[in-house]
Amino acid sequence: MPHSSFSGSLTTPKVDVAIDTGNAFFNHTIDGFLKIGAVAATRAAAEEAYDAAKRGSISRHNFEHTLKKMCKEGAYWGTVAGIYVGMEYGVERVRGTRDWKNATIGGALTGAITGALISAAGHNNKDKVVVDAITGAAIATAAEFLNYLT
Structure with a gap:
């Protein structure tokens, strides 16, 4: 029986934005906000693009709705992620263990x-x-x- 295989490696792109506030707690919090906020905004854009493809058209109103949804979702999930990352980092510092x-x-x-x-x-x-x-x-x-x- 014929056999074939795939050889190689798959890697995900890595995007790092470094914002140094001079405070490690705030650095972690902002990093979590930006990364998860960007993911949430991208997910909202993909969802709206799918809906536009199903409709077969996009209007100015739909485009504005998409931008508002991207900002809202990005801010909401980014805030939750920023709080989580900051809290986890703070707990790690207080407990002295990871x-x-x-x-x-x-x-x-x-x-x-x-x-x-x-x-x-x-x-x-x-x-x-x-x-x-x-x-x-x-x-x-x-x-x-x-x-x-x-």
Whole structure:
């Protein structure tokens, strides 16, 4: 039976933007904001491009809607990521060790902070803050464990 194989390596492009504020905590926070914000904005653009392709046309209104959605999604996810990265870094500095527990605590703090902000803005109940903290901790811990597997 014929056999073929693929030999080579696949690498992802790496884009690094270095902003030095003179404070490591702020550097980490800004880096997380920019990287995840860019990913979220790109995802929103891809989603809107798909919708435009399905419609077969794009109007000025659709284009403006796409730009607004990209900015909103980029700012929202960038803010959450910036808070998470900053919290995880801060926990690492306070604890003096680098392990999965930093991700859990950082995720819980991020979930609580963002949950509190969203609940305050939306006048939701306070239980949502606890649920968001648990969700943030679970997601961050799972991501950290997956990171160790690869």
